Amino acid sequence: MPVIVPESVESALAALAAFPDATVLAGGTDLMVEVNDGRRSLARVVAVGRVPELADIRVDDATVVIGAATTFARLELDPVARLVPALALAARTVGSPQIRNAATIGGNLATASPAGDALPVLVALGASVEIAGMYGRRLIPIAEFFTGPKRSVLEVGDLVVAVRVPIRRGPQDYLKVGVRNAMVIAVASLAIAVDLDRQRVGIGLGSVGPTALDAPEACSWVAARARWRGDGVEVTDDDVVEFGERVTDAARPIDDHRGTAQYRRHAVGVMARRALRRCTG
Amino acid sequence: MSEMYVLRVNGDEHGVADAWLGESLLYVLRERLGFPGAKAGCEQGECGSCSVFVDTTLVCACLVLAAAAVDSEITTLEGLQPGERGAVTDVQRAFVETGAVQCGFCTPGLIMAVHALLDADPEPTDLAVREAISGNLCRCTGYGRILEAVEVAVDARRGAVG
Numbered sequence: 039m040p041v042i043v044p045e046s047v048e049s050a051l052a053a054l055a056a057f058p059d060a061t062v063l064a065g066g067t068d069l070m071v072e073v074n075d076g077r078r079s080l081a082r083v084v085a086v087g088r089v090p091e092l093a094d095i096r097v098d099d100a101t102v103v104i105g106a107a108t109t110f111a112r113l114e115l116d117p118v119a120r121l122v123p124a125l126a127l128a129a130r131t132v133g134s135p136q137i138r139n140a141a142t143i144g145g146n147l148a149t150a151s152p153a154g155d156a157l158p159v160l161v162a163l164g165a166s167v168e169i170a171g172m173y174g175r176r177l178i179p180i181a182e183f184f185t186g187p188k189r190s191v192l193e194v195g196d197l198v199v200a201v202r203v204p205i206r207r208g209p210q211d212y213l214k215v216g217v218r219n220a221m222v223i224a225v226a227s228l229a230i231a232v233d234l235d236r237q238r239v240g241i242g243l244g245s246v247g248p249t250a251l252d253a254p255e256a257c258s259w260v261a262a263r264a265r266w267r268g269d270g271v272e273v274t275d276d277d278v279v280e281f282g283e284r285v286t287d288a289a290r291p292i293d294d295h296r297g298t299a300q301y302r303r304h305a306v307g308v309m310a311r312r313a314l315r316r317c318t319g
Numbered sequence: 320m321s322e323m324y325v326l327r328v329n330g331d332e333h334g335v336a337d338a339w340l341g342e343s344l345l346y347v348l349r350e351r352l353g354f355p356g357a358k359a360g361c362e363q364g365e366c367g368s369c370s371v372f373v374d375t376t377l378v379c380a381c382l383v384l385a386a387a388a389v390d391s392e393i394t395t396l397e398g399l400q401p402g403e404r405g406a407v408t409d410v411q412r413a414f415v416e417t418g419a420v421q422c423g424f425c426t427p428g429l430i431m432a433v434h435a436l437l438d439a440d441p442e443p444t445d446l447a448v449r450e451a452i453s454g455n456l457c458r459c460t461g462y463g464r465i466l467e468a469v470e471v472a473v474d475a476r477r478g479a480v481g
């Protein structure tokens with residue numbers, strides 16, 4: 039059978055173990071571009087889109103567990119997914135309706151592009167990735183999932199099962215810079231998540247480094263400077279400006295066909311200031 | 320080479336034999352099954368001219384692996400036509416009436432996208448319309464008449480209901 043459509047994670051893993059030359063297919067929005075271009079040939083396909091566990095979204099202990107085959111269209115609107123508002127905002131910026139209807143969060147993770155729009159949000163919130171493989175299941179913190187541009191800890195025979203995203207009380211946002219509002223790969227992007235209960239700020243940066251990046255120094259600095267109230271947080275105008283500079287220092291951008299490193303650094307500063315202003319006051 | 324498989328297109332079953340595994344749904348629809356409604360523009364998800372419904376969801380047929388679309392209900396532009404040959408849908412009529420069709424290459428994809436929009440949201444805001452067609456490129460019209468066509472289709476449906 040060249041196309042295997044498993045009905046459980048276990049049967050998907052069995053198929054991947056039996057056929058090391060098999061390719062996992064979810065929404066196809068990355069894979070089929072390569073196939074159509076002749077850059078990738080397929081010996082065998084394991085199509086995981088219909089595995090019920092991968093299509094499930096649920097809340098488990100103050101964490102939203104999002105199945106790997108969840109589409110961005112669903113992340114935009116699903117009431118449980120919207121417990122992570124920055125993820126819903128990021129989902130809305132992906133491609134076009136046609137792309138969002140097919141593209142999945144598991145595919146975004148597995149492709150591991152520095153521009154993947156879900157990834158800065160997962161970094162800002164300290165999500166973890168649940169992977170199933172030949173030797174059972176493991177939970178990998180997002181900071182350890184990416185090993186380089188388009189590289190991750192995923193090995194042959196591994197399946198992303200779900201991503202676990204903590205629910206945080208407090209404002210969140212996602213900002214993305216590109217040449218138009220739709221159908222655009224980010225030139226630079228930024229996710230922010232304020233955690234009022236733990237008095238923390240999380241930042242994730244996209245398209246300004248080999249992988250999605252965090253900005254831990256800037257985040258702990260601003261959390262210490264901020265005035266925390268039960269229902270919000272305040273920062274001074276000067277601190278907003280300095281936060282922008284500190285977040286910019288965390289970026290490691292390069293020049294490419296979408297933009298220069300200098301422009302990207304500038305964009306990160308603008309987004310960091312704007313995001314912090316929107317989330318405070 | 321992929322084994323023989325069966326696709327359900329516009330309500331009918333079609334066998335696909337001697338196909339290569341990597342063939343997209345767009346290729347199979349056009350080249351093997353004789354449904355030329357979906358157009359091949361970019362074959363990378365950028366232009367929307369290949370838009371079809373897979374189980375009522377609007378997707379780019381060029382990004383669907385055909386052999387994995389078994390057990391789905393596929394609807395192409397041809398499948399939208401109500402009744403006898405030559406009849407057009409309200410959205411198609413609105414496109415013709417407003418002059419939203421020039422070379423016509425983008426039109427089938429846009430018709431599918433507008434059907435998807437109006438079926439979900441019969442009274443879309445201007446922003447919702449623009450977002451709904453943001454994945455469909457048109458090199459000719461400048462989009463003004465397409466936006467007008469959507470308004471006309473909305474009015475027509477309102478009239479048909481009210």
Ligand SMILES: Cc1cc2nc3c(=O)[nH]c(=O)nc-3n(C[C@H](O)[C@H](O)[C@H](O)COP(=O)(O)OP(=O)(O)OC[C@H]3O[C@@H](n4cnc5c(N)ncnc54)[C@H](O)[C@@H]3O)c2cc1C
Nearest residue numbers: 064065066067068069133142144145146148154155198364
């Ligand atoms: C026109 C266009 C516009 C786009 N715009 C954006 C954008 O704005 N933002 C953005 O982030 N991305 C964008 N993308 C890229 C793409 O849509 C995303 O990366 C998407 O999340 C990929 O998911 P998928 O389900 O389609 O993956 P697929 O193409 O099915 O798979 C991608 C890769 O991941 C592997 N894989 C998939 N699921 C799993 C799993 N569960 N476990 C292990 N491996 C798996 C596959 O083997 C393959 O190598 C765009 C793509 C196109 C064609």
Ligand code: FES
Nearest residue numbers: 360361362367381
């Ligand atoms: S041909 Fe499929 S989107 Fe262009």
Ligand code: FES
Nearest residue numbers: 421425457458459
């Ligand atoms: S009418 Fe020619 S591309 Fe739209």
